[in-house]
Amino acid sequence: MRIGIPKEITPLERRVACTPRIAKRLCQSGFEVWIEQGAGADAEHLDEVYVESGAQIIEDPRRIWSECDIVLKVNPPGVHPTLNYHEADLLREGACLIGFIWPAQNEDLLRRLTARNATVIAMDCVPRITRAQTMDALSAMAHAAGYRAVIEAANAYPRFFAGQSTAAGKVHPAKVLVIGAGVAGLAAIGAAKGLGAIVRAFDTRPEVGEQIRSMGAEFLELSFDEESEGAGGYAKTMSKEFIEAEMKLFAQQAMDTNIIITTALIPGKPAPKLITAGMVESMREGAVIVDLASQQGGNCTLTEPGEVVVHHGVQIIGYTDLPSRMAIQTSWLYASVIANMIDEMGGAEDFKIDLENEIVRGALVAHAGEITWPPPQVKPVTPAPQVQSETWTEGGAQESKSKQSIFRRHAGLFWLAFAGLAIFLVGWRAPESFLSHLTVFVLACFVGWQVVWNVTPALHTPLMSVTNAISGIILIGGMFHLSGALSEPATILGIIAVFIAAINVSGGFLVTRRMLAMFRK
């Protein structure tokens, strides 16, 4: 089978749908690879290198469109700027097109493609399931965009990112706010953190808080009970109250942060407006906003797609080609993802459209003359909501739950009541001396609990041996019985107890010492 890769025709696009490394992979698996002359030039991939990896260079893009079985693209097909034809119209009857299609925005394109009986795999429609992770082009691009956003911000930002101590005085680190912790947001957090900034992040989905914290950023939370994860793990539109609380938070943060990176998108809708002109004006001098949602209208009201706007001393960067600004990297990522998709569809030997395959079916937007988009509903992959939140919202519907689950939910309470009762009984009957010992005991348990949690896991073995040694303190108990006559059983028992406990003390301490001496940096 023949795979063709035309040069991208979209302005500012530097990526290419296949790099030499992936071309080699495709050739090895049995494909013939045709690539348009200069297709990889903007991504620094020269034609010679493609030839070395086994591809053929084709001068006329029209041949690629009309003679290949599979055409790989980054952007949706469009009208060629100089040769004046629509790429989709040239596609060979019944051929396969793989690339970003954005079917919701490009209905006309979809119709053109179905007219050619084309099989169209939209990389932007690959379902978000675990098995499809290696085919997730959107995540790969978003990751690059998030990273690049920070680099663009750092470039535009007229100060240090990391805190510095210079001869002239101390410089505080930049404060970065990341709005929306999807793939792009998390990548931005990682990059900003890596440059030494103080990073805070906000997301409407409270369950991503853990991911934000794991990247080393502070998670800004609103105390609000609202389910915000829609189908497929994307965010959804929130209620009016929530948005008000959210805007208040952003207004506060704007005054305190130097850099804001917004990544908030809702599938199929214009980007939510989160940063108002007022907030921009309240930001510190030299501040930078990078709006990753600019193509969908921007999260900031002042964003101009593709432009840098300066308002009140604040630079608002609305580049729409961030992944393309790292073309070598993103071309490779994108090409790998495509190659994975081709493998998923059977590779060179067994390339076919399997409608039973969840991933292929999800991405398939046109096939055999029909529009097959949107695909039949995929089951949402979100974990079941926690029992607790259900209890508050649905109250009455819960009564059918079994008694056991009620016990489970309140197990802590039962134990507390039990402990309370036991303590009460002890306090009621036991003598004072016992109570004073009990006080010491309980406090010591708590002290031990707090202290031992701080022990580093690497030292758990020394911890065991040292606690072993100090539990040999029981030799004191034996010592109390030594004063009697030697013939008395208690004295003999005491002697033996002291003997074995002392082995423990000396053995435990010495072996701990030996182990600790080994730990070196």
Next chain:
Amino acid sequence: MSPNLITVAYIIAAALFILGLSGLANPETARRGNLFSVIGMIIAFLATAAGIASSGYVELAASLIPAIIIGAVLAARVKMTNMPQLVALLHSFVGAAAVLVGFATWLDPGAHLEGVEGVERLIHDIEIYIGIGIGAITFTGSVIAFAKLDGRLSGKPLLLPARHFLNLAVVVVTIVLGVIFTRTQEHNTALLVLSIATLLTGFLGAHMVMAIGGADMPVVVSMLNSYSGWAAAAAGFMLANDLLIVTGALVGSSGAILSLIMCRGMNRSFANVLLGGFGTTGGTVVEIDGEHTPIDINETVEILKHAKKIVVVPGYGMAVARAQHSLARVVEILRKSGADVTFAIHPVAGRLPGHMNVLLAEANVPYDIVLEIDEVNSELKNTDVVLVIGANDIVNPSALEDPNSPIAGMPVLEVWDAEVTIVMKRSLATGYVGIPNPLFFRDNSRMLFGDAGDNVDAILQRIVGS
């Protein structure tokens, strides 16, 4: 020495013990922490010695000096790979001492309990009874754990029929005997009842540990560590000695935390481990079909030499093969030639909490390249080569991918995310849990069969030679 001075000495000793434990938060302060504990112990001992009647000194010296020498010899001679056995053995000593102190206290109640009757007497009797019971469980449990770890007993769980019922029956009988013990006025009856109860609880301890398999030993040893603490605390209650209570409580909670950490490391509840018998509790095992890719030493050396980022995952197999020294040399050479090599330690790797760390420290591996599971998992995607040495279940992808697997949900090292994973193993046999490991059949996995010790030595030779 006046009682007040002794009390003050005990307060100092208790504070020193707490400082000693908190020193273990960091390897740099740990040595000083150990010293604090030693000083605390000496202060406590001197104060107590000064407090008892002078007539006991000869006996004290006679029992103490040989014991200290024996302990020192044990500590100096033990191999680091045998540390789990030693720790278990030392636990059994605390248990035995607790039993002996309990009996001695009962036979010779001491001045502070002369003529004490009523509730106080009852509480005292209960304290003795519980103290001896915990001591006996600790003693026999630790002896069995020692025997299993030392290979004198099979590591396989011994599952008697109706064992839960048996345990329950023993507990019930012990409680009934306890009631008889506190009610009876007859000295000999009480002694008999106490002795029977000691045997019963001793049986309970032995039986409980017998039913637990080899790889659950980290939990068992931690649990016995905890018990030895509670035994000391119980002795403190019966002797009305606050220092024993404080120390016992510290040790007890320390052991409890370790058990908890180990259980989390296996995603199992404490009860699940104690009730024993992995694999008996259900979970269907998916058969794996697929090809594994074997490689030889030369290929392994080639792969290692060209890798920029390497993660080494040691398991119990490394300890058994005593491969840590050669491995440390290999890692040192690779690091000198510019590779970024780190170790990844799963919390339940080995037979003792922190076992792998001690072995690596013994082999002079700097502790700052020995990382924990959370620090490593996110890095594995960017790793060129993972070298798995004698580990199996802790790198089993079924834990994350197969909800029916017995180890489903257990945190594992996600080594398959790396570019290449080299698994050093004797065969394709299953690990302790008894389930096959799909990792071996992944496209990016390479199997290096043979004894881990011999293989690492061979790798070392090639690397030094080249």
